[in-house]
Structures are given as C-alpha cells and as structure tokens.
Amino acid sequence: MMDDIFTHAFAIAVLAAAIRIATPLIFGAIGELVAESSGILNLSIEGTMTVGAFAGFAITGETGSLWLGVAGAVFAGGLMGAIMAFMCATVKVDQIVAGLALNLFGGGLSFFLFRTVFSDQASTGMRNVGVFKVPHFWGLSDIPWVGEIVFSQQWLTYVAFLSVPLVWLFLYKTRYGLELRSVGHNPSACDMRGISVPQKQYFATIFGGMMAGLGGGFLTLSTTGLWFPELISGRGWIALAIVIFGNWRVTWILAGAVFFGFLDGLQLSLQAVGFALPYQLLLALPFVLTVVALVVNRSRSNVPLSLAIPYRRGQR
C-alpha cells in the first residue's frame, strides 16, 4: 500500500486535484476579499454561487454555448452582489442578516426557476448541458509532472489563478483600490475627503458577486454539467473561511485555497489506494486550521476595521 502512495502517479493526481478543487474556492474567496475590503461582509457566497451555477446551466442549456453560460453566471452573480450592496450600502440593514437572507433567497429562487423552466412533472431524467473540454497546449501539456499538473487544467482554472495577481494589483497599486480599502477601514474619513462610500461598496460587492457567480459557473460547466440545489455543497462557506484563514491577504488566500484543495485531493487519493487513515480527519482539518489561524493572528489581524458596520454619515 505504501508503494501505491510514493509513486509519481499518486503525487501528480493529488497536486492536479488540488488545483482543480481550489478553483471555485479562489473565485469565491478573492471576490469576498474585495467585498470585505470595502467593509461589506457578504455572507451570501454560497447562495450567489448557487445562482451563478444555475444561470450558467440554464443559459448553456438554452443556447448550447458554454461561454455564454459563463457570462450568464458572472452576470447573475453580479446581480446578487447588487442586491446585497443595495441592502448594505443604501438602506444599511444588518449585513449578517442580509447575507443569510440572500443565501436562502438564492437557493430558493434558482430551484424555483429550475422547476418552472426545465422540468415536467413526470420526467425523472437528469439534464446534462455538457462541460468544457480540457485544453491541450501543444508541447506544454506533454511535459512530465508540470504538464500533467499545471497545463492540463480547465480554462476557468487559469482565469481563477490569473485573477489573484490582478486583484492584488488593483487593491494595492491603484488609487481606486486604495480608496476602496480605506472605505473598509475608516469610512467617515473617506467621506470627509469626498470619496463616495456607497459607490466603492457597490463596486466591491458587485465584483465579489460576479466572482462567486463565476465560481458557481465553474462547478457546473467545468465539472459535471448538472445542476441541483445542493450542487455547491458548502464550498461558498469554505471560501468565507479561507478569507479569514488568509488573514485578508491576497497571497495567503491563494495559498489557503490551494492548501484546502490539496487536503481534499489527498484525502480522495488516499481513499482510492485504500490507505487506512481516517479520511474524516482530513475533511475536518480545513475548519480546524481556520480556527487556529484566527487565534494565531488575533494580534496581527488584517480585518478591515469597519467590516460589517453600516456607515451612516454623521453617526458614530
């Protein structure tokens, strides 16, 4: 059995799986980081991913085009973000309540639409709208190790990994990004300087929603082509945990997502070779580590200081 584990095939399988599994987590967590940077704690990632996945599934099913489906997932995610932004930045309701409500709303609405648009009473067959083919890069995909791990992934996986440096550049190297982060820390100071707090928060939350929608789109259009209400299976909540685990830093969030993907991929591969380690332990480890990270980082936390606190001009 040990012979099965210390093989090239095993290592390649685990590492390639880590990157695949990390993809929707990166979309969700990086989007959430931008939203939280502006002070909006958007707990509706799971519901937004569900809506995004449904939009991708439905549009691909109707048009036959996977890329139109991806566009639909992004658009639907953005709409969910816009609803969240309206509730938090305009009418300033409690962000926790709004986020949780939107989760329920997203799940219920997409299931309702699924039933009205796609299914008749008597049919029991699953509908499969198809999935993206894994692209083959001539030359690159054939390199041993690297080719199999890095250059045999879905297009959207590259988009996810590319989004990480782009978001970092945006948040830390542009004026707009600086203002956005300032809004998350000290909205009244920004307001005094003439920076529109709601405008930044709308932008950040809609962007976060679009990313989550894209993550949901990946989960249907790049994996199985199916849609069900439970499709996301808690990945939105894991993305939220990764933002905390990564201490609101882009690089650590990327590392966290890949690490979570690695643990899951390792657990699946260990089960596949029949290794006797209790795999439930590896399934629970990400959440244990998130709690540990919270404790360890308590004095050096990068949490936006005004996170989840609605900003009202002239009140404090």
Next chain:
Amino acid sequence: MRTRLIKIFVLLTVLTLFAAACSSDGGTTTTEATDGATTTEATDGATTTEATDGTAEDGPTEVSIGLVLSGVKEESWVSSMLETLNRIQAESPHGMTVNYEYFESIEYADGARVIGDLAASGKYDIILGHSLFGESVAQVNDQYPDILFAFSGSGNDGNSGDNAYWIDAYTHEAAYLTGVIAGMMTKTNKISGVAAFPTPNVNAPLNGYIAGAKSVNPDVTAKVTYLESWFDPTGAKESATAQIAAGSDIIYAEREGPWEAAKQHEGVYVIGHWSDESSVAPEVILTSTLALWDPAMNFLIETWYAHEAAGTPYDAPSDRIVYSMADGGCDIAPMSDLVPADVQAKVMEVKGEIMNRELEIPLNPAPIE
C-alpha cells in the same frame, strides 16, 4: 424613521420572495396543508371508513399518495421511487386511479411537521417519507389511524408498527451481476466505487458488486471512496479521477458524477445505481443496478385497499418489508453494447441462477475498508 421603514420593507420583500420560492418547491403549496391542521380533517377520514362499512365489494376507485422526498426528483434514489409509481399508475391496481404528489428537498428536521401537515390536509390516503423519515412518521401516525404511513431505506429501525410501515429495497443481488461485468471487463484488475456514507443501504450493493467481480476474477482488488455527502457530483467526479489515477478502470457510481471523469479517460467505464442512468453518459455507462420498489409499493396499496374496502386493520411488522431479486425487488438495466457478448451471456446465466434461487447472494452491510 424613513430609512427604518425602507429597511423593513426591503427585508419583508426578500422574505416574501424567498417564501414564494420555497412554497413552489414541491408542486403544490404546503401552506394549505398547514392551515388545515385542525380536527375537521380528522373527521373526514372517519366518514370515509363509515361509508365503506356496508358494502365491502365496492372498494375505493382512487388512491392518493403523498411523497416526502429528502432530495430532488432527478437524484437516482428519488427517481427510482417515482419510476415505480409511474409504473403502478399505468397498471392501475383494482382499476383504481393512482395519484401521487411529491414534496422535494425536505430536511429531516422538518419531516414530522411536513408529514403531519400532509396528513392533516386530508388529501392523502398513503403518505411515504422516502428516506430517513422513520422517526418523523412515528411522531404523527397515531393521530391519523386511517392513513397508511410508510418510510423507506436503512436506518429507520424501531419506528414501524400499527399504520406505520417500513419498506426497503435490497439491491445487492443486481449489484452482484454488475460486478460480474466489472470482473470480466477490467484490464487492470482494479475496480472501485464512489459512494455516499458508509451506511448499510450504501455498503450492501458495493459489497455485492465486489463479490460478483471476485466470483469471475479472483485477482480483482476493489477500493471504495466515501464522499461523506449524499449529493456532490463535483466531489464524486474528483473521487473517480483519483480512483482512475490509482489504476481503476471500472467504477461503481453509487452517487451521481463519476461518469464525467470516465469520459476523460480512455477505457474507463461506469456502472450506475438506483435508476437507469445510461441516458446521462451512454458512452461510458455499462449498465445500472435498479432498485424496484414495485412489490413493496404494491403491498402498501393492497394493505390500504383491504383497510378501506374490508376494514382490515393496519398491523405493520416491526421489521422492514423488502423483496429479493427473484421476487422483483431489484434488477439490472439493459446492458450497453460496450459490454461484450460473452460477458452479457455470463451475466444472464448468473441472473438465471439467482432468479430460480440456485444461487444466493449474501447481504453484507459492512463498510468496505
């Protein structure tokens, strides 16, 4: 003040939309059922029994079945039950019209409330919780003695009796036949399964599958991945990918999803479970194990009919009502052309032995290490 009003308005709007989305989940509105939770409905049931007291021959002409489902109807566990009901509808026992209505994605915690609401509505003669709804039924069945309650699947022990019936489908014999296919077709001598949780209803068919494979190919080794989730096609695909990397070339898909991994690898095939899943990936699915609830459902309908027409009291056994393959409790779906003719012939031969009870496949609900 104005902002507070707007806030309340927004929250109310969201909640209303959500409620609207929820109530349309099942096909009919559950709110009606909740309203009817008064005693008027209970007397309804009493009058129907009185009416049938006189003439025993004039049985009911219609039976209404309410189904409480833990998942959505396309999930193969659920669709196996709906396909059974569609067949019974067509057969029309005693010339009756068979109506059924289902309520999808009901949480176990809500089971007793939903089943109680359906019973109180007075619209259903038989109410079936399709999954771990045994305890939910046990909480309400006493209040509605004329309704036949039922629940299905393993893990429902200790909840049946009186008008609460426990039905189950054992699929290990059909799974054994799919194992014969796997054992003869595997080139790597490694086969695998992707399953939900290590529970008896999940383990038994997998053990049957492995036993079937070993019966024709003693060199076969088998590994099973548990997803720790009832529904996660992405995780199931990922598990299957790991199994393929570990050398497996036949995968038993106890859950939806593994066929997508098989499609990406030459020479890897999949066996479906609960319902015929060939339509979703005909290029890799060899056959499917079918759970046939027909004899168990027919038993329930007959029991209800006898109660309605002749006043035979309900007396559910404390154990589950389950039928073997020879009695029509399970089967395999038509085999794909991907299965070579000699393998198909061997499968039909073994099936014949099971059907005339020469060969007995033991039920083994132990988790696979």
